[in-house]
Amino acid sequence: MSFSQDFCSLGDTLDLRDELRGIRHCLHRHPEIAFREVKTADLVAQSLESWGYAVTRGLGGTGMVGTLKAGAGSRAVAIRADMDALAIDEETGRAYASVEPGMMHACGHDGHTAMLLGAARQLARTRCFEGTVHLVFQPAEEIGTDSGAKRMIEDGLFDRFPCDAIFGLHNHPGCPAGTFMFRGGPFMAACDTVELTVRGRGGHAARPHLTVDPIVVGAALVGALQTVVSRSVDPMQAAVVTVGAFNAGRAANVIPEEARLKVSVRSFDADVRKLIERRIRALAKAYADAHDASIDVDLLPGYPVLVNTECETQLAMQVARELVGDANVIDGFGPIAGSEDFAYYLQERPGCFLRLGNGEGAAALHNASYDFNDDNLTVGAAYWTRLVERFLATRS
Structure with a gap:
């Protein structure tokens, strides 16, 4: 099997750096907690629509799906980003620090959203795939029970937006920025x-x-x-x-x-x-x-065990190796005792949830001094773009 097109590289998204940083800082300045992500959803929807996506809002409350089709391929893939912030008073001292009392993006969901918007932009302008991509922007990952993922599924996510696999990621303080971490099977508790x-x-x-x-x-x-x-x-x-x-x-x-x-x-x-x-x-x-x-x-009851399927994990890991090289990819990482509601998606469809290093000296998640590493914005955008292109590749 050979692939008939070139796939996204790190250099292909560098021109989006300032735009993505601006989006991320805007989201960081105006955080919204679980099921209140109204302004965040507005920003995401307006961006997607301006790039030619069909946008469906109101799934699981404030969640949405942006859909883009290219070519005649029958396969579909979904990529998910979470949008909610935490009830924490920010202490970063950044110029773009939260202006909302008692709320901040202390887990990097602002970065996750901006990276997926970067991929949305790149996919829309190149359309280097055959099939359908569904970009899932989810509310309320942090809530711990009856979460955004669960509600989006109950609202018919996979019936209305069928896909062959779903992928997601979370940043990981303590590992170098741009490093990708994978584990097949049970990954998060x-x-x-x-x-x-x-x-x-x-x-x-x-x-x-x-x-x-x-x-x-x-x-x-x-x-x-x-x-x-x-x-x-x-x-x-x-x-x-x-x-x-x-x-x-x-x-x-x-x-x-x-x-x-x-x-x-x-x-x-x-x-x-x-x-x-x-x-x-x-x-x-x-x-x-x-x-x-x-x-x-x-x-x-909280979130179930997050179990990555082997085939999709191997593909996701191979895409990372192609993008950033073997030295920046860790296989067999974890398991991680933290929990993640992406597990609900993986009970319904094959897929992989991975980690992306946020910096060795970065503050811990859910800490008032935490901040997402902007160096990851174009890396994440390129990764999601290449993964979609590889999953929906034209085969000859």
């Missing part, structure tokens, strides 16, 4: 939250024998929860159980009526995910019975 309410019998601190102390029960349960992974999960499987909040009482001389714990659970396997839930419920019952207390267990 499922994330669930468990809320435990320990109900005892309050009373005077000097008369503990007349009470059922929920703090003692909760403290014992915190210790027991540390055995869920270490003694119940196969050592060859990765999982995390973290108690992130323990709230009880207000005074030193009062034993309260109840204590509340919040637990974050991360896993990379569906069976392990179920096992951890069972163990938490069993431990809660056992410790409640042992102390004559009661414990309510509320499970708040």
